[in-house]
Amino acid sequence: MDQYLQAALDEAKKGYREGGIPIGSxxxxxxxxxxxxxxxxxxxxxxxLHGEMDALENAGRQPASVYRESVLYTTLSPCPMCSGTVxxxxxxxxxxxxxxxxxxxxxxxxxxxxxVEVADxxxxxxxxxxxxREKPELWNEDIGV
Amino acid sequence: MDQYLQAALDEAKKGYREGGIPIGSxxxxxxxxxxxxxxxxxxxxxxxLHGEMDALENAGRQPASVYRESVLYTTLSPCPMCSGTVxxxxxxxxxxxxxxxxxxxxxxxxxxxxxVEVADxxxxxxxxxxxxREKPELWNEDIGV
Numbered sequence: 001m002d003q004y005l006q007a008a009l010d011e012a013k014k015g016y017r018e019g020g021i022p023i024g025s026x027x028x029x030x031x032x033x034x035x036x037x038x039x040x041x042x043x044x045x046x047x048x049l050h051g052e053m054d055a056l057e058n059a060g061r062q063p064a065s066v067y068r069e070s071v072l073y074t075t076l077s078p079c080p081m082c083s084g085t086v087x088x089x090x091x092x093x094x095x096x097x098x099x100x101x102x103x104x105x106x107x108x109x110x111x112x113x114x115x116v117e118v119a120d121x122x123x124x125x126x127x128x129x130x131x132x133r134e135k136p137e138l139w140n141e142d143i144g145v
Numbered sequence: 146m147d148q149y150l151q152a153a154l155d156e157a158k159k160g161y162r163e164g165g166i167p168i169g170s171x172x173x174x175x176x177x178x179x180x181x182x183x184x185x186x187x188x189x190x191x192x193x194l195h196g197e198m199d200a201l202e203n204a205g206r207q208p209a210s211v212y213r214e215s216v217l218y219t220t221l222s223p224c225p226m227c228s229g230t231v232x233x234x235x236x237x238x239x240x241x242x243x244x245x246x247x248x249x250x251x252x253x254x255x256x257x258x259x260x261v262e263v264a265d266x267x268x269x270x271x272x273x274x275x276x277x278r279e280k281p282e283l284w285n286e287d288i289g290v
Contacts, residue, residue, distance in 0.1 A: 046202060049193070057192055057193050061186065064290055081229045084229025140209070
C-alpha cells in the first residue's frame with residue numbers, strides 16, 4: 001500500500017482502538033506528512049472533527065500556497081463537510097482508501113477540478129465493515145442519518 | 146433584526162473584540178438556540194472552526210432528527226466547508242446576514258433542496274467591511290486565498 005494511505009489507515013486503526021469511528025487521514029505537502037488525524041466524535045464529542053478535518057486541524061494554520069500543493073489522503077470517501085473543506089482550501093488532489101461502505105461527494109469534487117483517486121483498498125473496506133456491523137447507530141450519527 | 150440573526154451578530158462582534166474574524170452563527174431548534182459560535186482561527190488557531198462550525202460544535206452531538214428540524218443562522222454567506230456541513234447534517238434552512246462581502250455556496254445549497262434566506266443586513270456588511278479593511282491577509286487566509 002502507498003505509504004501515505006498506510007499512515008491514514010494507521011490513524012483509522014488508532015481511532016478504532018480508542019472506541020471511536022475508524023476513519024483516518026493525512027495531509028501531505030511535497031511528500032511530507034504535515035497533519036495526521038482521525039475521527040473524534042466519540043473521543044472528543046466532536047461533530048466537526050471527521051478524520052480529514054482532524055488532519056487539517058492538526059496541520060495548523062497554513063498559507064493558501066501550501067494547501068494548493070498538498071494531497072489529502074483519507075481511508076473513506078469524503079462526506080459533504082470534508083469535501084467542502086477540500087474546496088475551501090483549494091486542495092488539488094484527494095486519495096481515497098475506499099468508497100464501498102460510503103460514497104461521498106466525489107462527483108462534486110471532480111466537477112470543481114479536484115483530482116480524485118480511489119485505491120479500493122480491502123483493509124480499509126474491512127475495517128469500516130467491521131465497525132458498521134458493531135456500532136451501526138454511531139455510524140449513522142456520524143453521517144447525519 | 147430577527148432575534149436569531151441578532152444572536153449570530155452578537156457572536157460575530159465577540160469575535161471581533163477578541164481580535165478574531167467577526168463571523169458568528171447560531172443553530173436554532175424549534176425556536177430555541179441550541180448552539181452559538183464564532184470563528185476561532187485566531188483565538189484557537191483553528192482552521193475548521195468557522196462561525197457555523199463552532200455553533201454546531203457547541204450544540205454537541207445531536208440526533209439526525211434535531212438537525213432536520215433546525216435552522217442555521219450565520220452573519221455571512223457560508224463557505225464550501227460550512228455549506229457541506231449543512232448538507233451532511235441535513236439542516237433544511239440557512240438564514241444569512243449578508244453575501245456582499247463574500248458569496249458562499251448558496252447555489253449548491255439551493256440545488257440540494259436547502260432553503261436559503263439572505264437578510265442583507267447592513268450591520269453585518271459593515272462589520273465585515275471594517276474587518277477586511279483592517280486585516281486583509283487574515284481574511285484571505287480564512288477563505289483559502
